[in-house]
Every structure is written in C-alpha cells, then in structure tokens.
Amino acid sequence: MEPGDRNKSRILIIGGTGHLGKFIVAASARAGHPTSALVRATAPPPPATGGGGSSSRARLLQSFRDAGVTILQGDIGDHDLLVKAVRAADVVISVVGYHDVGEQMKIIAAIKEAGNIKRFIPSDFGNDADHAHIVEPAKATFDVEAQIRRTVEAEGIPYTFVSFNFFAGYYLPTLVQPGASGLPADKVVILGDGNTKGKKKTE
Template structure:
C-alpha cells in the first residue's frame, strides 16, 4: 500500500486525535495543523506534544492567515478535516470554507 502525506485539521479533538493515531499506525507521514495562538490551552498543548512524541509533525497555520493554510496543505497529498460539522449558520462553517479555498490554491490535493 502506498503511503500518503496526511494533514489533519482538528487533530487535538476527540475524533481528530484518533485519526492522527490511525494515520501514524498505518505508516503515513502525518501532519497536524497547530494554531500559532494556542496560548494557555494546556489540554490542547499536551495533546499536541503527545501526538508529536508518537511521530506526528506539527505545522503552524491559522484560519486568519490564508497563506499559512496554503503552505500547510502543500505538505500533504491528503487533507482530513476533523473539525465539527455544523450547520451553515454556525460560526465555524466559514472555517471549513477557508480550508477548501486553501486546498484549491495549493493545487496538490486531488478533490
């Protein structure tokens, strides 16, 4: 089986961390998008460090910095969004759309 380069967005969440670990277990080069403004969220920081220790590569990116998202996407050939699925009226839906735009611009992920 060919190995992929996988970028997981939302990799510290309940589902996301399991996706990251499954990708690592399958031998895929696995990146986790890390917000530069993670601040003092100790739980997320602990999870990121744990995933890094398991072999994940952390890459900084922000939904408020389109170019950082594009650069993160360029590292991968598969992008998995583990962000919550919400109705279009929700504030997080535009984040999903920003990720799609970054994927389109990067041009290296088949959709």
C-alpha cells in the first residue's frame, strides 16, 4: 500500500463467490481496500442467479478482476496456501456457506500460525449463535457457530462477530420449511407454539 493509504486494510475474503460473499467482495473493492478473494477452482455458482452455471461464475470472477480484486484459487483445506494468503492480509472475512461453517477451524489455525491478522470476521451472519433459541435441524449449525466463536476467543484472535438475523428474501420463498426448494404445496410446519415474536426491517 502507498503511504497515504494508512486507513485502508488488506482484505482477504474467503467464500467470495457465494450469495453474500460476492457483495462483500464488491463493497471492499469499492471502498478502496486492497482486496483478495480465495475461491475454489470448482466453487459452485452463486444461488438464485437465474441460470448460467459456470458462465455466470466466470462473469462474476471477471467483475472482481475488473474491480481490482486479486483472485486466489485454492481451498481452505490447503494449509500452506491458506497461511500464505493470510500473511498477505490485515483482515480476514469468512463468508463460507453454512455447510462449511465447521471448516473455519482451518482458517483459525492459519490465522494463528500467520500471527499478523488485525481482525477476523467469521461466517456468522445470521442469528446470534449465543442467544438464538433454535431447534433441529438448524440447532446443529448454530452449535458449530458457537464453537467457532469460543475457539476464536480462546486463541486470542482479534475478532468481530456480525449477526443480523435472517434474510427474508432468502427464507420467504420456502416459508422457512427445512429442505424445501419452493413454496410448500400441502402444509407449513411452524415450530413451537406459533407465538414467537419477531422484528423486521425493510431495505
């Protein structure tokens, strides 16, 4: 970075081609931070793109490059590569999907070995794992998220946990029915007594 860029941080984003990650990558680059995105060579295309498969992913990656983002191809299972990527950053933002939340232990190990990270933001963007009252099948994911939090704290890594609850646009099309890919045809299961209070915010 140039001397005049003291307010800018080198940002490494892991999971940057996903539903949320692509927006974080774009925002980081737009804010002028030197931004790198670690993406798998065989990463799935972002969901709800309306088709296009690999071609839509290729366009997304090209848009990153056009914005000045450095694309790093690899996998968080490659420890040496991950440590190298982390050492070239000041801030690590993980936006891995919920199926890979537990894999963030590998990111934590790389951050600990690198020893230079000023801030780690784990993929923990939904409900607050420490305060949400959740039943299965979602509870298992929240338990893993809580475990990630405790590990980050125990390792003494500077962190920020970001929780902003549900994206209605993500869950509304299925009425929050586990495993559903569209509106349920016959019934809707409401967990608990159906009287849970909630808040909403429009954007």
